Amino acid sequence: MTLPVTSVEVVEVRRITPRTARITFAAEELPDAVGTTPDQQLKLCFPRPGRREPVLPARQDDPMGWYQAYLAIPEAERPVMRSFTLRGRRPGTRLVEIDFVLHGDTGPAVSWALRAAPGDRLGMVGPSALYAPPVPFAEAAAAADWVLLAGDETALPAIATLVAALPEGVSAYAWIEVADRAERQDLESRAELEVEWLHRDGAVPGSVLTEAFRGVVLPAGAPFVWLAGEAGAVRTIRRYLVEEEGVAKESIDFTGYWRHRLTQDDAPTAEDLADAQERSAGY
Structure with missing residues (x-):
């Protein structure tokens, strides 16, 4: 190939x-x-x-x-x-x-x-x-009781294609942090999709999305979670879901797309390397 x-x-x-x-x-x-x-x-x-x-x-x-x-x-x-x-x-x-x-x-x-x-x-x-992951997204979503996709505006292109691929009958939620109300986009899906737009309005990138998970009551049943966006926020949310909500690690697909105050040309941090190793092990 x-x-x-x-x-x-x-x-x-x-x-x-x-x-x-x-x-x-x-x-x-x-x-x-x-x-x-x-x-x-x-x-x-x-x-x-x-x-x-x-x-x-x-x-x-x-x-x-x-x-x-x-x-x-x-x-x-x-x-x-x-x-x-x-x-x-x-x-x-x-x-x-x-x-x-x-x-x-x-x-x-x-x-x-x-x-x-x-x-x-x-x-x-x-x-x-x-x-591509070994288990296609639609297949992983169909095997779960509900699906959650969370990310910032850098994750919106992926989220849009993912929710469009969901079949009818799937319960799905999308939590998306964007700069402000003007950055919302229309998302099309055959699934039962609920979209929550989180407006940053000048806050630190990733902070509004991270805070949205604090104290939230998640639906009952086994989820499949897809996370992407600012690496620190993705790391914090994933840790919260695993440690506080009991979501199985293998039920979370996660990617840090970018790093606040760092570029792709900057060397990876120890946490970046640990995330990459765990992600590759899951694949």
């Missing part, structure tokens, strides 16, 4: 909320499986200053070899890489949609997205079934 590596070109930029840009890309190549399952992870490669498009890692027969190929690119040419969730694929085309959270002109992805225009080119690595 090889990991797809391709160039993509911007064809449309839309502001779906004041702080979220949905950018549609045309991919030069795109496997048929892309966009057919929820929560598909990918990496975008951004060009170095002065370059129109990034240098991409050479394709490898070894599915894990792409990163070594990426590191083999001379540092002065090596693209900046950031992780995203595929928001959608337009049926019958090679057009994919990716949402960018515009949280200030501070990082390479946000800086690029604020200025993105048709014709701009990036590189895309993935998505690939190589990184």
Whole structure:
């Protein structure tokens, strides 16, 4: 199984909320499986200053070899890489949609997205079934008595695809922290879905979502929980669910997408490494 590596070109930029840009890309190549399952992870490669498009890692027969190929690119040419969730694929085309959270002109992805225009080119690595969980989300959700999805605005693209994949009859809850009321988005689902929007309104990212769990009365029965967003908040919520609510660790799928006051280029903390080890052990 090889990991797809391709160039993509911007064809449309839309502001779906004041702080979220949905950018549609045309991919030069795109496997048929892309966009057919929820929560598909990918990496975008951004060009170095002065370059129109990034240098991409050479394709490898070894599915894990792409990163070594990426590191083999001379540092002065090596693209900046950031992780995203595929928001959608337009049926019958090679057009994919990716949402960018515009949280200030501070990082390479946000800086690029604020200025993105048709014709701009990036590189895309993935998505690939190589990184899919062994138990598909819909299957895990169907085996539970109820489902909870919790995260911040960076988790919204994944949450939207996940709730859309839920079948009828599933009881599902989504708790989503966003900057303010203007950042709400419509979520479509066949499940019995209740959405709770939590407005940060200037509070520390992750704090409002974390506080929402304090003293909450959860539904009876065995849940399946999906958590993503700011790493510290995800860690705290997961610990609370396991230690205070008795939720089984194997019933929680969790990912720290980003870290408050740290970037993806900063070294992982001891807690980050522990989370990664436990997550990989669960997979």
